[in-house]
Amino acid sequence: MTIGGAGRGREGPATLTSLARELGVHVSTVSRALSSRPAGVSAATVEVVRRLAAERGYRSNLAARALRTGRSLAVGMLVPRLTDEVLATVYEGVDEAAIEAGYATLVAHTLDREDLRRQRLELLLARQVDGVVVADSLQDSHAVAQLEEAGVPYVLALRCLPGHLSVGTDDLAGGRLVAEHLLAQGHTRLGVVAGDTRASTGSERARGFLLACEEAGVQVREDVVVPCGFDVRSGAEAGARVLDADPELTAIFAASDNVALGVVGALRDRGRRVPDDVSLVGYNNLDMSAALPVPLTTVDSRLVDIGRAATQALLELVGGGTPVSRRLEPDLVVRSSTRPRSLSTTGRP
Numbered sequence: 001m002t003i004g005g006a007g008r009g010r011e012g013p014a015t016l017t018s019l020a021r022e023l024g025v026h027v028s029t030v031s032r033a034l035s036s037r038p039a040g041v042s043a044a045t046v047e048v049v050r051r052l053a054a055e056r057g058y059r060s061n062l063a064a065r066a067l068r069t070g071r072s073l074a075v076g077m078l079v080p081r082l083t084d085e086v087l088a089t090v091y092e093g094v095d096e097a098a099i100e101a102g103y104a105t106l107v108a109h110t111l112d113r114e115d116l117r118r119q120r121l122e123l124l125l126a127r128q129v130d131g132v133v134v135a136d137s138l139q140d141s142h143a144v145a146q147l148e149e150a151g152v153p154y155v156l157a158l159r160c161l162p163g164h165l166s167v168g169t170d171d172l173a174g175g176r177l178v179a180e181h182l183l184a185q186g187h188t189r190l191g192v193v194a195g196d197t198r199a200s201t202g203s204e205r206a207r208g209f210l211l212a213c214e215e216a217g218v219q220v221r222e223d224v225v226v227p228c229g230f231d232v233r234s235g236a237e238a239g240a241r242v243l244d245a246d247p248e249l250t251a252i253f254a255a256s257d258n259v260a261l262g263v264v265g266a267l268r269d270r271g272r273r274v275p276d277d278v279s280l281v282g283y284n285n286l287d288m289s290a291a292l293p294v295p296l297t298t299v300d301s302r303l304v305d306i307g308r309a310a311t312q313a314l315l316e317l318v319g320g321g322t323p324v325s326r327r328l329e330p331d332l333v334v335r336s337s338t339r340p341r342s343l344s345t346t347g348r349p
Helices: 016-023 027-034 043-055 062-069 085-100 114-126 143-150 171-184 200-215 232-245 257-269 287-291 303-318
Strands: 074-079 104-109 131-134 154-157 166-169 190-193 251-254 279-281 298-300 326-328 331-333
Touching: 016 027, 016 043, 027 043, 074 085, 074 114, 074 303, 085 104, 085 257, 085 303, 104 114, 114 143, 131 143, 131 303, 143 154, 154 303, 166 171, 166 200, 166 303, 171 200, 171 251, 171 279, 171 298, 171 331, 190 200, 190 232, 190 257, 200 251, 232 251, 232 257, 251 257, 257 279, 257 287, 303 326
Parallel strands: 074 104, 074 131, 131 154, 154 166, 166 326, 190 251, 251 279
Antiparallel strands: 298 331
């Protein structure tokens, strides 16, 4: 295809029509060439159109595009708090996939409060988002019912609920990986700082850990399995309860890296060290886990991949497709915070 024209011929902001006139092609050709997934246009044409668009300072008119397609070209994301590095990392994947598809993202914080969850979700719906990635679903949450009533497509990310389209890590398998690692090192006096067991991420990680211990013939006492929030302070408080319940335990599984950081503080306050006195495992493999004075053994839950896959599933759903739920395989990342029990300086032989 030969592209040519008689020059720009107009002043003011560049539009699809002005670009098409200058290039001597139909406006639909320019529109397809500038879309995130060009179809029916040669690579050479795409290159020429995009180069001219850049030279003329063309900016996509999202309002016009929304009128043309019947979509807002925006997706919402519901999170407890974006200051949490776990949720921020999931959002990174959500935003990457959204940008690639030509979508904007709007984020609403709920602080894990049901009243705020309802209000913030209403705000997203008022913006007429095409769909919502829900990253703060709890077992007793009404967010899913609210979205279904509004007829807005949604995908659960990270935290999952049975019977609903979701993308997350296989947290049951992740908990098993931790137990198998600690048991292989000879640890049998074990504690669990379980995170928020109202969320699948907390309940499934703890359940996988306890099932693996039970199958190995190792009983974990109920009083050393303590739920908590997923923040550092809650981890410190729950870690203190676990340590007070069994001062001679030799290993602790914390259901997130932030919780594990809190447990480190509880251990320090009792004059105990990681891993000399107590081996410690976290979950999520946040960047800080490798940078701690004692690098943290943790489970890589593939947070960015979860965000990307959840957004791709949501956009497939918006487009009339039938995506299926996914559970990504976790990986155990072994670092210096765990060691064989025989090398510990405390604990019963």
